[in-house]
Amino acid sequence: MQKSLSVYDSDGSTFAPLVVIELVSETKEEAIAWLLNRVRDKQQDGGAELLVEQLTPGAQGTEKDNPNVYVVGASWQRLLYGAEDVGLFKEFNDGSMRGFTYANKHNFKEFQGDGDGFLSMAECQYIIKHGLDNLRAKDEAHVPGYPKMKLYPGKSVIRRMQSKGVLVQVFPLHEKEELKRLSFSWFKKIKLSFQPLDDIRHYFGEGMALYFGFLEYFTLALIPMALIGIPYYLFDWEDYDKFTVFAGFNLVWCTVILELWKRLSASLAYGWGTLSRKKAFEEPRPGFHGVLGVNPVTGRAEPLYSNAKRQLRIYLVSVPFVLLCLYLSLYVMMIYFDMEGWALMIHDEEPTFWTGLLLFIPSIIYAVVIEIMNLIYRYAAEFLTGWENHRLESTFQNHLVLKVLVFNFFNCFASLFYIAFVMQDMVLLRQSLATLLITSQILNQIMEAFLPYWLQRRRNKKAHKRMIKTMEDKELPLSEQVKLEADMSTYLGTFDDYLELFLLFGYVSLFSCVYPLAAVLVVLNNVTEVYSDAFKMCKVFKRPFSEPAANIGVWQLAFEAMSVIAVVTNCALIGMSPQVKSYFPESETQLILWVVGFEHFLLASKFILTFVIPDVPKHIQIKLSRLEFESLEALKKRSQAHGR
């Protein structure tokens, strides 16, 4: 914990500030007073029992600064109780991971003295966020001073104020010392080593650490592919029928790495205590609206929205919209092929160096257009999914991911499929693959890390200078630090990062048998991606709240779906190679039947393999069942003691 910064609370004692709440500057006094009261109230009285103080402007404070910035902290006891409430798992004395309970605290391995240092700052911030999110309206009909900001018993106060725009943001503070250490071991020293995943998890939480773990795993898993690909590239450039072996390797590799990742991710999640964590009951997402009714599960008053209406919106609006976009994307693809043909015509008429260069222009333009279309579509998809009015954040995310995935997949790969299977032009396929891959990589790096960084530099040149100072000067006052961080961009989650990996995985697995260098390019990209992602997390964005996660969720499914499509594609490419065709000189039918048979065999093996390889390693399975067994035994004993 950061000792250098502290705030005096109303009793005169100090507390470490963990989370910042920013309200709009013209917020009514009575609303502020009411909110702070609720935050400070005891939990028995329905409060959050947190410590909260207004941020006193620092020396450089100007009148332009928003006065309604509050820092929130909590007593150690409150945090420990909170750790029990949110269901944190910690290492027990016997080396197993157990749900933390306050009563049992001294039996946990890292609990020393009064428990200082037992919870990481990210965990404390998560606990405070949980406390704030669960601050619920009692019998208030609206937020004091705002008659239109309706409340009903059980409604989350923070969420209502946020959705109505009074609450600007709630974000956790960076921890400068820790961040400096993390940055150094993560991306500042150039060396060949694994990422400090445990430290990343310690600072950013499990969701983020799993992303970086997956990125690293994915990169390592690609290295064999890349190594095999280089000699293919160097010696057999035009001899693509030799790639049949390569494609075979590819297929086995895809299935195996995805299965092994599940096991690795289970090991990581077990060590971080998220594997056996029970999911709490999910509250409606902030944007959800509807007629007030009674939730059949909780019995609480809550807005309800008819499922039939939602289905209508999905099937009558969203699905046609997605199809329309797919059609549009197909149309753009056709224009690209026209351009391609036109460039080829010019080059064939009078081939010079410049017309040779011209051949690459359509692909580059197409790649840029694809990126732009993806971006626009992304906003449309978010709007539409929001409009579908899903009750839960998780369903919202699933529908959004599905929409975006389908379009991105189509957009990025349609032209390649067209070239491969309709035009059957392997040279063009290889060339398009290379340009698409390289262009989208460069664009991505720019869009992801450098653009936000540059935008931020422009937005507050003055602040930037202060930020530079932050990096060097540890003794920057709290108010300055809060102001600096409040102006940083907000990190919107790992969605885009996973999407990028997903598309790269597609390039490697779908067509690598015609362009083995793809794996090399992706490895290179991923290495820089680790650095740029790490940089943006540490320097460009506000600290995100840590998100407990036991696996990479819907992305595992997406990657598995891609690997199934890869089997089909690669089998088709193998069937089209002259080498294989030469085995069946007399009958094309025989060839196709053999290829189809082989493909079915591969698909069946894939499913059997997925079924046979256990998702959780044996030693972790044993630990998990021991925990379950003990809780069953405890329950038995308790009911015996209770009843008899």
Add this chain to the structure above:
Amino acid sequence: MQKSLSVYDSDGSTFAPLVVIELVSETKEEAIAWLLNRVRDKQQDGGAELLVEQLTPGAQGTEKDNPNVYVVGASWQRLLYGAEDVGLFKEFNDGSMRGFTYANKHNFKEFQGDGDGFLSMAECQYIIKHGLDNLRAKDEAHVPGYPKMKLYPGKSVIRRMQSKGVLVQVFPLHEKEELKRLSFSWFKKIKLSFQPLDDIRHYFGEGMALYFGFLEYFTLALIPMALIGIPYYLFDWEDYDKFTVFAGFNLVWCTVILELWKRLSASLAYGWGTLSRKKAFEEPRPGFHGVLGVNPVTGRAEPLYSNAKRQLRIYLVSVPFVLLCLYLSLYVMMIYFDMEGWALMIHDEEPTFWTGLLLFIPSIIYAVVIEIMNLIYRYAAEFLTGWENHRLESTFQNHLVLKVLVFNFFNCFASLFYIAFVMQDMVLLRQSLATLLITSQILNQIMEAFLPYWLQRRRNKKAHKRMIKTMEDKELPLSEQVKLEADMSTYLGTFDDYLELFLLFGYVSLFSCVYPLAAVLVVLNNVTEVYSDAFKMCKVFKRPFSEPAANIGVWQLAFEAMSVIAVVTNCALIGMSPQVKSYFPESETQLILWVVGFEHFLLASKFILTFVIPDVPKHIQIKLSRLEFESLEALKKRSQAHGR
């Protein structure tokens, strides 16, 4: 509960006998005394706290009768506590299903007065079985009087005595009144109505009721197929290319019925309280042996067996053995085709009525041989799976089911696949299908119900007469009833019944597009199957212990795998039909590509459909999440009350 039968226990009070324990007649006195003591001991002292008495031989008792037959019962209180121990779910006052607790007993819907009639006899017997199975050795090194019958702390006493052959059997008693009522409503009156599933569950438990539910559902689901099939059969016998439409219907139907069954089974299991029941920790199966060690999960002393050794046995012995059997089956198939060709030759030389009949002989012989091979293989598979030495009954069952399924599938369908895709002779296919289907049905009915019935009649003609008397005379003394039931055959579980349904499902879904009458035959078979199965459960076999089950387990997976294979087969059959071929007169390649594309589309839709249709109906999902929510809330409150 049966009031007419009762036994005086050692205190002179009466109890209703529920379960019978039979020891071999020469069992040593000290072992008997020790066992009875342990059964009667208080639970605190590690006993089962049950009531047990020796059966006093009736008037007709002869010297030949085994004197070591004991009847077990329990006090109502013990049974209610037991219901809590085994985790029974019962209907609560508010209509939801909740785990029964003794302390809370008056809040359960059907609990009246002192709880008489709250638990069904099957439930009481299950509770007693659970109590007996969990009777564990304390510090005895062996069973008294049997130095070789080794015990170690925690070893189940009953299981050890059973595996060493001292304990002959433990079985629950029939309930004559109830059985008579059930038989009447189930199969004695000929009428068009659903089976009394709730009564079946009440008498035989959930596992059995789910089997009969599935049998009924499957039959009903086949009726549309059968209705469509009849006109096809009547009007277009030789016009099999019209069956393309039929095959299309078939594919959709397969997927949909299996998905809907999952939902129906979830509804049934919810109503029976097994859906949300937590599985208790699984003990090693009786036949499991190994070096005494410490179980890493429970920390109890228990035999351990190295997983590597087991894997070696599986991959070096079992897998080669299964492959050898498959080869043998293939060899027999080839002999069948030789016979078939020979019969055809004779018929072609000089066609008479008798040679026409001769044409069917090879198929009939083949069907009989297949049944015999299946039977022999079944014993071999059971032996091998036992020798693999699986620790859990469930893994044992899974390995056994897998072995038997693969062989049965191969054995039953290999010849049909050969005829369909190698010989491409649709007329022969139809003929073979018909003979296979009809022969195997007739054989099955004989093997399943009539053979055991007849064997039993032969075995004890005298007893049979008494049994007939049992049916009419309610006042048969207890000792007579026990003796009669002890001699009845033991029902070995639903395995064979499901296997039969699985193969029938295969006949219908794989090839029905060439023989639409298959569905009609299967419907007819299933209707008689309901009656013969019901008859054998009520009249031929000992009452089985009720087995709580929430679904049909591994069979759901087997049926789904079959429906995937059905998609592939039917697409291939469609592609081979002259009607479809006529659309692509110039290019066979085009035809195959279209069929393969269509097949991939169907498979993809199938997986998406499986994913999209929720496995549990919405209203039951809500009830389940309400239960979960309440238990989370209760936990929260408890920890708050506890800690603060």
